[in-house]
Amino acid sequence: MLDDAQLPRDGRGAAPPPPVMRRRLVELSSLGEIDVLTEQECAVTASAVMDAREQWVSRSGSGHFATFGINAYMDLAPSTDTDASYFGAARRSNAELTKRFADLHVRLADVLGCALDLPARYAEDLALPGFHIWLGPAIPRLPVASVHFDLQYQRLLSRPDYARSTGTMSFTLPISLPATGSSLRVWPRCTYSHGRANVPWSRREEPEIVDYRLGRALVHSGHLLHQIGATPLATNDDVRIMLQGHGLVIDDALVLYW
Numbered sequence: 001m002l003d004d005a006q007l008p009r010d011g012r013g014a015a016p017p018p019p020v021m022r023r024r025l026v027e028l029s030s031l032g033e034i035d036v037l038t039e040q041e042c043a044v045t046a047s048a049v050m051d052a053r054e055q056w057v058s059r060s061g062s063g064h065f066a067t068f069g070i071n072a073y074m075d076l077a078p079s080t081d082t083d084a085s086y087f088g089a090a091r092r093s094n095a096e097l098t099k100r101f102a103d104l105h106v107r108l109a110d111v112l113g114c115a116l117d118l119p120a121r122y123a124e125d126l127a128l129p130g131f132h133i134w135l136g137p138a139i140p141r142l143p144v145a146s147v148h149f150d151l152q153y154q155r156l157l158s159r160p161d162y163a164r165s166t167g168t169m170s171f172t173l174p175i176s177l178p179a180t181g182s183s184l185r186v187w188p189r190c191t192y193s194h195g196r197a198n199v200p201w202s203r204r205e206e207p208e209i210v211d212y213r214l215g216r217a218l219v220h221s222g223h224l225l226h227q228i229g230a231t232p233l234a235t236n237d238d239v240r241i242m243l244q245g246h247g248l249v250i251d252d253a254l255v256l257y258w
Contacts, residue, residue, distance in 0.1 A: 029031050031224060032184065032253045034115045036108060036173055038217035046176040046241050049071035049131050054097045056133060064138035069093050069130015071258040072152035086242070090127035097128050104243075105129065109256060111218070112171065112247070118254040120247070123161070126149045126257035129245030139178055143185060143230045150222030153248060167249030170222035174212040177251035178238035183229030184218060192199070212242075220245060221235065 037045065039045060048070055056066040059074065067074070070093045076086035098105070113120030122128060136141075150170045156162040174182065185207040209219065209229060220226075231240075247254045 008140055030216065031210070031220040033213070034111060034217045034219055035154040035215065036111050039214045040222055042175050042214045044100070045104060049133065049175065049241055052096070052100060060138060062137065064135040066133045066134060067130055069097055069258055070127040072127065072155065072246070073150070076155050077152050080177045080240050082122060087125060090169060093130065097130060109181050112217070114255070116169070116254060118252065119133065120248065120254040120256055123257055128257045129243055129256060132242045132244050134240040136234060136238045139232060139234040139238055139240050140228055140230050141232050143227060147225060147227045149225060150246060151192070153246060156248070161249065162248055164249040165250050167246035168222045169219065169254065171217045171219045172212070173217040173243040174214050175243055176239045176241040177214060178234045178240055180231060180232045181232040182210065182212045182240055184233050185227040186210060186228050187225040190225040224252070
C-alpha cells in the first residue's frame, strides 16, 4: 500500500506539487515520509491549535498532555458506552475541528490519497484526525511511553461499514516540535503479524530512531512496533503538536479517522 504512486496530471498535462512518498525509512517499505505542509503552514496550524485551548480534552492530571479531538485508542477501545465516549463525542469534536481546520483535512486526504494511490475520504460516524498536544513539562524526556502496535481499529470491525476492511494505515504529521527535535522509535523486525509474543523480545533490541520533520507525515501500517521517542533536552517552553490519524482500506478507498 505504501509503494510510490504515479501522480495524476492536471488539465494542462502538468504534474501537481509532488505529495509522493519522499523517502523510505529504516529500510522498510512499510514506513515512509510524505510532504504535507510547509513549515510556515505548520506555524499557522500550531497557532490555531493553541488558540482553541478551550476545546482541548485533557489527558493528564496536570493538563500538560491533551488532545484536540476524540480518538479511537483512548475513547473507543476501552469503552463500555461507545456512543457516549466516542461516536457521540466525535460528532461534537468534529464540528469544532471542521470549523478551524477544514482546509487542512482536505489537504491531508488529497496528499495521502495521491501518495498511497487510493482515493481518500472521511467517515461521517468516525472522529476526524486530530491533535496530540504536549506542553513542555509533559514532553517525554525518557523513552517511557508505551511500546505498541496500533490496534484501535479492531473495535470498528464489528460495525458493518468497516467489517470488510482489507488494510490499515497510521500517520503522524508534526505541526510543532521541541527546539531539540523529536522522534519515533521503531523495531523493524517486529510487526503485528509476528504476534504479541515478540514484544518482550523487542525490548531487548535497540530500536531504530526516526527523526520527525515539520510538515512531513510518517506513514506506516500501524502494525510496526513503535514508541514515542524521548526528547532529553526538552524545556518547559517547548510545545509538541502532532496531527494524528489512521486509515482503513475499504472497497479500494482509504477511510481516514482518528
